[in-house]
Amino acid sequence: MRGFAIGALVAAALIGWAAGGGRWPALRPAPSAPHVLIAHARPAATPPAPAPAPVPFLTPGTLTIARGAEGHFFVDGDIAGTTLRFVVDTGASAVAIGRDDAQSAGINLAALDFNHEGQTAGGTTRYAPVTLPRVRVGSIELPDVQAVVLDVPSTPPLLGQSFLGRIDKVSIEGDRMTLSKL
Incomplete structure (x- = not known):
């Protein structure tokens, strides 16, 4: 009988461990009881539920781009709602835009630090790093894209x-490039 009781205690402990997500219940934070102060005899109003946290937008999709007349792949998209025609550049380390496009996208140029230098096809160029709130091409939209x-x-x-490094698949077959975000 004593063996049965010990087995039951071990089984109960293991069930508690499994219910605790693989941790002992004593290691989980104890639920905090709400503090209630009754100042009047009328029933207390239920506090409103907190607003849900914003869900980061990430739109999956597949986009096929035809090669342009100059051999480049061009795609229409937008940065925070500002429409742009991008050159898809798999050799560029970041999304790169000029001052005019940045200003159109609502970026405060006066707050940027243009004390960085980088190599472009045109030579050495000064730039400022930024994080774009969202970038969309076709049906694919990503939040918080590093850019210059x-x-x-x-x-x-x-x-x-x-941007491209956060896509699940980038492929070129003949005169077609396919971008896929699953």
């Missing part, structure tokens, strides 16, 4: 690896 604002008024926007 080049210290030039206007330049073709580049869709570089800070």
